[in-house]
Amino acid sequence: MxxxxxxxxxxxxxxxxxxxxxxxxxxxxxxxxxxxxxxxxxxxxxxxxxxxxxxxxxxxxxxxxxxxxxxxxxxxxxxxxxxxxxxxxxxxxxxxxxxxxxxDCNYIASRQETIETLKRCIDDNKPLMIGVDYNKVDGHALLAIGYETRNDKIKKIFCLDPGSDITPVSYWNAVISIDEHSNTKYRDSYFTANGNVNKVTLADAIKIEKKK
Structure with a gap:
């Protein structure tokens, strides 16, 4: 879904x-x-x-x-x-x-809590700002606006990526594919709009809510 x-x-x-x-x-x-x-x-x-x-x-x-x-x-x-x-x-x-x-602004420091928060936010039709790490030094920030589930588990995160242009026929221009690799800290894949694929790990998130 x-x-x-x-x-x-x-x-x-x-x-x-x-x-x-x-x-x-x-x-x-x-x-x-x-x-x-x-x-x-x-x-x-x-x-x-x-x-x-x-x-x-x-x-x-x-x-x-x-x-x-x-x-x-x-x-x-x-x-x-x-x-x-x-x-x-x-x-x-x-x-x-x-x-x-x-x-209101909350920092989410763990991978698992980020995934759980992501699902709640998207289900509530709110985005979530996520961070992925390439290594111990370099990372990237994206805005998650959707997900895909299989067997009730999030497998893909659809993002607006400031690092790439976006075509007029898509909601997103980057995808984080969860748990694609084993026996490594960098077990996720980051698919970019220009066709590059990078090993990353979903690291953390920022949740922002507008006060009423």
Whole structure:
């Protein structure tokens, strides 16, 4: 069974929030800010920002919670973020500092809890920001927007990947295939839009909820 969050709709122009607004953000070739791009896509789907607000940043007072998010994650870096941001410290702590009045943010540190949280989020039609590790040093952040199950177990995670372009005929542009390899820590496969396949491990996640 395949489940995709129902807030996304496939249109002739590609996957759109509510059928109208763009969501996918593409990071630069030299930019290590995959976590920031994934975070902003997350906040667009939660309707905290519009796509235009994220890409232009106009007409948002920097003294507000939304303005502090823009300032802290998009402006304070002074150009390229060459080293990726950590989930637990940079993203979670930075978001709580900037916008605790409008969002709740939780860091999920274990693989198993990430998988369990992912299913609950997608079933509730909410995305989840996930991290995969290539090795002890390098990792990548993606926004999970769906899954596929077999025998009631999640086997595929469908993601919006800031590291690749997305075609107008698909909801996702990357797939994490769970438990494809044995006798290794890096037992998952990461399928990219350009046809590359990398061994990774699903490592952790950030769950964000919009306060009512």
């Amino acid at each position: 395949i489940k995709i969050i129902d807030t996304l709709e496939l249109t002739p122009d590609g996957a759109r929030l509510g059928g109208t607004s763009k969501v996918h953000l593409r990071q630069g070739e030299l930019d290590g800010a995959c976590a920031v791009y994934s975070l902003m896509m997350y906040l667009i789907i939660l309707r905290i920002f519009t796509y235009k607000q994220v890409t232009e940043g106009n007409n948002i007072k920097r003294s507000t919670s939304k303005g502090r998010i823009i300032r802290n994650f998009l402006e304070r870096q002074d150009g390229l973020i060459r080293k990726g941001l950590g989930f637990a410290d940079d993203i979670k702590d930075g978001l709580q500092f900037a916008a605790k009045s409008i969002v």
